Amino acid sequence: MRVDFYQLSRDPAELVLPRLAQGTLGAGERLLVVSEDADQLGRISEALWTRIPESFLANGIAGGEHDARQPILLSHEPVPANGARYLALADGVWRDMAEGFDGAERVFLLFPPDRIDDARGTWRMLGKREGAERKYWRQEGGKWLEGP
Template identity: 35%
Template sequence: MGAVFFYELQGAPLETTLPMLLDKARGQGWRVLVRGTDPALLAQLDAALWQGPVDHFLPHGLAGGPHDADQPILLGDLPAAGFACVMAVGGAAVSAEEALLLARACILFDSAEHAKAQARLQWKTLTDAGIAAQYWAQEDGRWVKKAERDARSAGG
């Protein structure tokens, strides 16, 4: 059973933060699903990943291609089966059942009030199911852990 990390994007945009998190996940050897429900956002993220540093390319693809099963990072609105990590963007959800099977789930959201409200609901749902969670926010250009619930204290 993994954990869910919540990232409130206060300083850097999603296009900057996502590659950093993907790099860390791939460093763990995880196959990653970047889950989003908005095809335009996923296309934008795909383009941003292609424009990353040449010496630090993150191999990836948009779901629906002939080689989806071979992609170490896949962007799409898919079930978590076959992935070790799911990074939910643009308000996409991760269920408690999925989170229990993943090494890690990440919920990335901006500081808009509706996005924060949705993240709070996800936090409550997942921690009530007994899943460990951490909440990270940016302060002065660095990530700071603001809250944590371990699996023992979650669910109650």
């Protein structure tokens, strides 16, 4: 499993997720976006529809009758009802994959500055897990740079 840590210093998760979703769909994968904040999920849904005018990033909120058909499913829980193997933790809260998403191939952990200590703890914890690949990304001048 690969985990990409995105430190959000300029843009909130709802502005970053459309590009991640576009890349996920471009790779032929489905995405599950998780946040405990219902308002944030609403903002993410709106951004997926409108942020990238040339893209069609169809999505739905979990709990509907068409969850399995959604290329991007937004949920409060890490349960991939749409068969996703890519997971975006939009609220910056790590969830252990054993809680329902043990088939994750790739995880995006998007965290604001006030959650950096939690992200550091998750980084250390994953460093002890066999098979976990970690990458760190930070915003600089509107671009994402890999780095420490």
